[in-house]
Amino acid sequence: MTEEKKEINKVEIKCIRNGFKMEDAFQRLYKRSKHFTIENMDLLFYPYLLIEYEVKFRGKLEKLSETVLVLCDMWRGQFSMAKTAGDFTKIQVDESSLIPVKYDKERAIKEGPRTVYGEIQAKKKVLNIPDIEYLYDELIYKPFYIVECKNDEQEVFHILFDAVNGDFSLLNA
Amino acid sequence: MIGGGVTEYVVLLIYLFGMIGIGVYWAKHTSTSEDYLLGGRKIGSVLTALTLQTTSMSGYMFMGGPAQSYKEGYFTLWYAVGDGGGAIFNVGILGKRMRRLSYFLGCLSPIEYIEKRYPGKATRIIAAIIAICFVYGYVLAQFLSAGKTMCALLGVPLPIAIIIGAGVIVFYTFAGGYLAVAWTDFIQGIVMVCSMVTIFILAWNQVGGLTGLNEGLRALDPTYVGMWGKDDMYLGQWGVVAGAVGVYLIGYMGLPHVVIRHMAMEKPSLAKQTVVIATVWNQLFIFVPYIIGLMGILMLPNIDDPEMVVLTMAYELLPGVLAAIVLVAIMSAIMSTADAQLMLMGTMLGRDIYQRYINKDATDKQLMNVSRICILAVGVISVIIALVQPPGVFQLVVFSFATLGSSFLPSYVGAVWTKWGNTTGCYASMVSGCIISIVWEAAGLASVTGMHTFFVGIIVSIAAYCIGSAIGKPPTEEMKDLIDRAGCKIKIPTGLATANYKDIAPETNGVLTFLKDSTYMEERGFQPV
Amino acid sequence: MIFGLEPHVFFAFLSWPIIYIIIAIIMYFVMAKHDKKEEAWEKAYDEWQASLKGEAPAEGGEDE
Numbered sequence A: 001m002t003e004e005k006k007e008i009n010k011v012e013i014k015c016i017r018n019g020f021k022m023e024d025a026f027q028r029l030y031k032r033s034k035h036f037t038i039e040n041m042d043l044l045f046y047p048y049l050l051i052e053y054e055v056k057f058r059g060k061l062e063k064l065s066e067t068v069l070v071l072c073d074m075w076r077g078q079f080s081m082a083k084t085a086g087d088f089t090k091i092q093v094d095e096s097s098l099i100p101v102k103y104d105k106e107r108a109i110k111e112g113p114r115t116v117y118g119e120i121q122a123k124k125k126v127l128n129i130p131d132i133e134y135l136y137d138e139l140i141y142k143p144f145y146i147v148e149c150k151n152d153e154q155e156v157f158h159i160l161f162d163a164v165n166g167d168f169s170l171l172n173a
Numbered sequence B: 001m002i003g004g005g006v007t008e009y010v011v012l013l014i015y016l017f018g019m020i021g022i023g024v025y026w027a028k029h030t031s032t033s034e035d036y037l038l039g040g041r042k043i044g045s046v047l048t049a050l051t052l053q054t055t056s057m058s059g060y061m062f063m064g065g066p067a068q069s070y071k072e073g074y075f076t077l078w079y080a081v082g083d084g085g086g087a088i089f090n091v092g093i094l095g096k097r098m099r100r101l102s103y104f105l106g107c108l109s110p111i112e113y114i115e116k117r118y119p120g121k122a123t124r125i126i127a128a129i130i131a132i133c134f135v136y137g138y139v140l141a142q143f144l145s146a147g148k149t150m151c152a153l154l155g156v157p158l159p160i161a162i163i164i165g166a167g168v169i170v171f172y173t174f175a176g177g178y179l180a181v182a183w184t185d186f187i188q189g190i191v192m193v194c195s196m197v198t199i200f201i202l203a204w205n206q207v208g209g210l211t212g213l214n215e216g217l218r219a220l221d222p223t224y225v226g227m228w229g230k231d232d233m234y235l236g237q238w239g240v241v242a243g244a245v246g247v248y249l250i251g252y253m254g255l256p257h258v259v260i261r262h263m264a265m266e267k268p269s270l271a272k273q274t275v276v277i278a279t280v281w282n283q284l285f286i287f288v289p290y291i292i293g294l295m296g297i298l299m300l301p302n303i304d305d306p307e308m309v310v311l312t313m314a315y316e317l318l319p320g321v322l323a324a325i326v327l328v329a330i331m332s333a334i335m336s337t338a339d340a341q342l343m344l345m346g347t348m349l350g351r352d353i354y355q356r357y358i359n360k361d362a363t364d365k366q367l368m369n370v371s372r373i374c375i376l377a378v379g380v381i382s383v384i385i386a387l388v389q390p391p392g393v394f395q396l397v398v399f400s401f402a403t404l405g406s407s408f409l410p411s412y413v414g415a416v417w418t419k420w421g422n423t424t425g426c427y428a429s430m431v432s433g434c435i436i437s438i439v440w441e442a443a444g445l446a447s448v449t450g451m452h453t454f455f456v457g458i459i460v461s462i463a464a465y466c467i468g469s470a471i472g473k474p475p476t477e478e479m480k481d482l483i484d485r486a487g488c489k490i491k492i493p494t495g496l497a498t499a500n501y502k503d504i505a506p507e508t509n510g511v512l513t514f515l516k517d518s519t520y521m522e523e524r525g526f527q528p529v
Numbered sequence C: 001m002i003f004g005l006e007p008h009v010f011f012a013f014l015s016w017p018i019i020y021i022i023i024a025i026i027m028y029f030v031m032a033k034h035d036k037k038e039e040a041w042e043k044a045y046d047e048w049q050a051s052l053k054g055e056a057p058a059e060g061g062e063d064e
Helices: A003-008 A022-032 A105-124 B006-028 B033-041 B045-056 B064-105 B110-117 B123-154 B158-207 B209-220 B238-249 B256-263 B268-285 B287-299 B306-317 B320-358 B364-388 B393-417 B423-442 B445-449 B453-471 B477-486 B501-517 C007-014 C016-054
Strands: A010-016 A036-058 A063-073 A078-082 A088-094 A131-151 A156-162 A168-170
Touching: A022 A036, A022 A131, A022 A156, A036 A105, A036 B501, A063 A105, A078 A105, A105 A131, A131 B501, A156 B501, B006 B123, B006 B320, B064 B110, B064 B238, B064 B256, B064 B268, B064 B287, B064 B306, B064 B393, B064 B477, B064 C007, B064 C016, B110 B123, B110 B256, B110 B320, B110 B393, B123 B158, B123 B256, B123 B320, B123 B364, B123 B393, B123 B423, B158 B209, B158 B268, B158 B287, B158 B306, B158 B320, B158 B364, B209 B287, B238 B393, B238 B445, B238 B453, B256 B320, B256 B393, B268 B287, B268 C016, B287 B306, B306 B320, B320 B364, B393 B423, B393 B453, B393 B477, B423 B445, B423 B453, B445 B453, C007 C016
Parallel strands: A010 A131
Antiparallel strands: A010 A088, A036 A063, A036 A131, A063 A078, A131 A156, A156 A168
16 A cells, blocks of 8 residues: 555545454454465445435325335445444545445435335335335445455465454455 | 976075065164165265165176177177276266265255256256156066066966065065165175176086187177177167167266265265276176176077076076075075165155155154155055066166166266256256157167167257256356365365355455456555456 | 187177276276375365354444
């Protein structure tokens, strides 16, 4: 990493608080296997749009109103439901460590309810279509570590380490 | 009738009670259904080797083989040439990998194995129907030949002979499951080879050794010792030769009741001993019956029924008791084939049909009972058919072998050796292999075209497997991993890919595409991904 | 003539037992070599699996 660039392109982002600092990630990886060494490690931030909707049911017997959260992967345009908003923090980061936002925000807000319908129908077996109202949105980032390792045969491989919950997977598997 | 004396009865009774004793012993030592269905995966290399081969050889080797060489001369040895190398292909290609993959997939029956490797709604039902129909063809053929042998030798009426033979086969398969099958196969194997080799040595002396035999045959008719059969009847028909060699050289890899033995191997590393033991064993046993048939041409030129050539020679060359033991050897060959197949049918009907479609939560005990009842039922049905309208034994065996081989070989081999072989390919090869064999046989195309049924069946089936696999959806990543694991091909240090892989996978792909298109890695001194 | 057979007939039919036994013995050693590699692999694999089991799975979001 170059200190110079970091200085030039610092930006402030809202980021999910990372449960795993670099040392924690080190420890966690070494605990899994001893047959490798960590050569390099750096943060990478993955963009999500957190959208909040209000869902209103008008059933015959019941009237329900609920707020739901939808996460849109702003790099690949994939949606998922979020249980809770999570714990956020505002930090200054090097702009080049952010994966850019490629997906259109307006489109994400418009398409988000489709995921909500799907989820409601699958989980609650509700057949009538509820009203879904957009409440607000916010661009957030999820932190990952890119970890460069060498195995016993000195072959290089990379791991993607989820800094929030400590999951990891091979990048070039 | 050749036998029918007291000696034959005594020897046969001693033998039958011995086998029943083993069945009872193992019934007491069988506890879980894994024990019953696959002998608890504890079959050592010698047993695997011998059961693999005795299972594959039936009464056909004592009756059909010698009878055919008696009729056609050296040409029949093409079948032996293929058979002699069968174990090398069968164990060498499938053995270890199939043992591992079936263990990883957690399957006990060869049909369950196909279904787990080629997941799909119709896999099990297609495989089970083909396997049950044609393995049943085998079972029926064995019951018939057992009955015919008993009838000819003991002088009892055919119906009684069939009931006695079937009763014993069903009893010890029913009582002890696979362990009983494996152990009795082992003993039967020893008896079989000793008997055959004894007749062979005595006949060898009578005809003046191999040179004497061949010169004698040449004097009778030079085409007996030629490459193309008596009167050069197969002159230039390489399609028949290829089928005759191939059917036993590679055909075993498609037989569910043979490949189940790989799944029962104690350790994958036992495969290498199995190859050597089985191959040496095959050279001892496989060529001998055909050559005895050739010797029969000189020694028994006027025999009425060529299928009785080995039995008649035994009575000509051996004292009464030893001749009776040969009779037992023939019975044992037939039984070892029959009980392995009955066992397989018990497995298929129990696990593949009952547990799958009738009672999903069947306990070990229920499953074992169902398998036993099914074995009993199959035995009873076979006896009824054998008594009411018996079909021809040898046509049934050859046809069942070719159809099973053509239907399953590509799926079993492709399962462990390709990562691209998929469900569509499996369906295509099973259905086309089965249909082409039936059509080829029913229309009598083998003699018209000079192409063996198996030769055509297997080519069509392999082609269908490749084409189907190219069209269909590729196997899942998890399955590919398991196939790699069965071939010990996964890199361990990269094993940092954890069970969490699935949760994080969508982001992994996203990150990968980002890293490949950006300067992120370069700027931070990483090596490229 | 070899044992009263023309050479091509003899080799076509009766040379196979020797050939197959030789192939089987060669295969034994080839497979034994593979077995060694595979055993080492299996051991490493088992160790790796054991190390995975020894690891307590982390529940997401441990706060700082």
